Amino acid sequence: NAGVMQNPRHLVRRRGQEARLRCSPMKGHSHVYWYRQLPEEGLKFMVYLQKENIIDESGMPKERFSAEFPKEGPSILRIQQVVRGDSAAYFCASSFTGTAYYEQYFGPGTRLTVT
Amino acid sequence: GESVGLHLPTLSVQEGDNSIINCAYSNSASDYFIWYKQESGKGPQFIIDIRSNMDKRQGQRVTVLLNKTVKHLSLQIAATQPGDSAVYFCAENARRTDSWGKLQFGAGTQVVVTP
Numbered sequence: 500n501a502g503v504m505q506n507p508r509h510l511v512r513r514r515g516q517e518a519r520l521r522c523s524p525m526k527g528h529s530h531v532y533w534y535r536q537l538p539e540e541g542l543k544f545m546v547y548l549q550k551e552n553i554i555d556e557s558g559m560p561k562e563r564f565s566a567e568f569p570k571e572g573p574s575i576l577r578i579q580q581v582v583r584g585d586s587a588a589y590f591c592a593s594s595f596t597g598t599a600y601y602e603q604y605f606g607p608g609t610r611l612t613v614t
Numbered sequence: 615g616e617s618v619g620l621h622l623p624t625l626s627v628q629e630g631d632n633s634i635i636n637c638a639y640s641n642s643a644s645d646y647f648i649w650y651k652q653e654s655g656k657g658p659q660f661i662i663d664i665r666s667n668m669d670k671r672q673g674q675r676v677t678v679l680l681n682k683t684v685k686h687l688s689l690q691i692a693a694t695q696p697g698d699s700a701v702y703f704c705a706e707n708a709r710r711t712d713s714w715g716k717l718q719f720g721a722g723t724q725v726v727v728t729p
Contacts, residue, residue, distance in 0.1 A: 503657075530715070532715065532716075532717070534717075534719075540721060540722070541703055541719035541720055541721045541722050542658065542703070542705075542717075542719045543719070544716045544717060544718065547715040547716060554715060555715055555716055557716070558716070590657050590658070592717075602648070602660050602663065603648075603660075603717060604660065605650075605657035605658045605659070606657050607656055607657045608656075608657050
């Protein structure tokens with residue numbers, strides 16, 4: 500039973516390029532969450548999505564960042580025109596819809612390095 | 615703003631001893647709390663959770679205590695083992711508010727188990 504999958508695990512981009520991070524939730528999960536973790540810090544919420552809907556994007560920077568979770572395929576976190584400050588670990592989590600108190604299962608993360 | 619934070623950034627514990635990791639939260643609307651363990655280079659791994667209608671919950675070698683009066687959460691690890699060396703995060707969710715789905719993480723405590 501595969502867990503949350505993220506790819507790539509490591510991504511290097513030059514300033515100004517685009518970064519695309521992918522997340523496949525656990526089987527049966529329809530809720531996806533993205534978090535960012537800077538070195539030596541805790542995880543910061545970015546966005547919460549269900550299939551084809553953004554539920555809460557209060558943690559997303561207003562510019563250059565976008566996220567989607569299409570009807571088919573993985574969730575994508577896109578960062579346009581990356582800057583050095585975007586270097587971080589990006590984690591995706593998923594949860595099962597319908598439970599009263601849910602557990603978010605995390606993927607292994609994508610470590611983005613902007614040079 | 616509302617936040618979840620940890621008292622000690624690093625905890626050194628001898629193998630076989632018990633560990634106690636503390637966490638303070640400030641959001642009185644929080645009603646679900648989770649402890650995660652994160653090993654180097656990996657995503658957070660669920661350890662144990664507790665709802666606000668409970669004071670204590672036990673798992674395998676772990677116990678979580680919740681004191682709502684002082685907004686304090688703790689994780690106790692019995693007979694700490696080398697494999698317990700990791701960063702531990704507390705996270706909270708205020709399910710009955712519009713921030714439902716957004717876990718707020720503390721900064722983390724590094725637990726180092728010495729032989």
